[in-house]
Ligand SMILES: Nc1ncnc2c1ncn2[C@@H]1O[C@H](COP(=O)(O)OP(=O)(O)O)[C@@H](O)[C@H]1O
């Protein structure tokens with residue numbers, strides 16, 4: 558359904574800047590329209606009527622002169638007088654009869670006003686032509702013995718202050734608009750920066766302390782944001798520190814258990830214990846890798862093709878079927894080891910849960926895209942978010958076969974976000990899962 562509300566939403570500006578400008582500018586325009594209307598209705602009309610009456614008076618005077626000075630000589634003198642004193646040039650057509658002396662229905666404002674003024678003064682049939690010439694208005698008046706033909710300058714009927722006034726209005730509103738725009742932009746910039754910082758924090762990137770700036774409300778929001786950011790970072794670091802501590806402490810007794818198991822010999826129960834201990838060790842290594850993070854590693858120019866080839870080669874050595882294709886220039890600045898772990902987590906998931914993996918890397922205009930496909934069971938759409946959570950596993954058994962601790966995707970996502978990239982899961986054309994990474998170049 559197409560409703561008015563939706564239409565409004567579509568037409569009205571979406572940004573804060575656009576909206577605040579609209580709030581400032583629309584009353585301004587309304588005010589201008591209103592005052593222009595008042596100006597035209599009152600002032601301009603009055604002025605036009607007075608000017609027309611002035612000209613009509615002069616024409617009436619010329620007619621009196623003509624009447625009192627009959628004959629060609631007298632007319633000559635009267636017209637000379639009118640030209641010098643009234644700026645109205647005249648001529649006389651003897652015995653002529655005026656046609657079409659009725660008012661034109663589509664006459665302009667000027668013509669109407671002038672006709673009224675002239676009719677009031679002269680009480681004679683007349684024809685006004687205000688359209689044929691730019692600078693002049695032609696007036697023909699029927700006199701008893703012929704037609705009086707007059708050319709009056711348009712200037713006498715028109716004031717240029719009208720245009721001046723409109724120009725002033727439009728000019729001043731444009732200036733006002735520009736000033737408002739500059740000031741509003743400055744007010745809105747800190748809000749935009751805050752939004753960008755919040756977005757980055759939400760995506761798990763490192764965010765600097767936000768500098769306080771702008772209006773009180775924005776500063777309040779910024780202070781709250783900084784506090785939230787600090788608390789988040791403290792919580793995350795406390796958690797990872799604890800995890801690192803626990804994992805590290807578990808290592809020592811695990812090593813001792815391994816030694817004792819080695820001395821126990823090869824009974825079936827000892828073997829089971831050994832497998833359990835090996836699994837525990839792998840888990841502890843996983844926790845440690847997660848807790849350590851790769852945050853401190855420096856960024857280097859790396860060719861992603863080589864990096865992915867390494868990972869793929871390692872997976873093939875472990876007996877997996879992995880295809881690899883790469884397209885375009887794949888060099889970018891990354892934390893190499895971190896990214897290697899990230900990609901290898903995805904590849905090992907694909908080989909663990911499927912029988913075949915396809916890795917492809919392609920250069921797009923603004924980013925490099927890496928996809929890992931497999932032919933395994935895939936992940937149902939509604940679990941796509943869940944599996945990124947730490948320790949989230951769909952396979953509850955934690956068995957040795959698929960043995961992981963549910964940190965692989967978490968580490969991968971952290972790493973991608975630390976590079977300003979995105980990671981997403983979808984269904985693969987191979988039938989299993991597709992993991993897609995986009996890294997900005
Ligand atoms: N390629 C895949 N195919 C099917 N399921 C997958 C795939 N990758 C990950 N998963 C599911 O997502 C869960 C989380 O993966 P991950 O974070 O790598 O942890 P782990 O592999 O250690 O279990 C896995 O337990 C598995 O259930």
Ligand SMILES: [Mg+2]
Pocket residue numbers: 902905906961965966
């Ligand atoms: Mg995994």
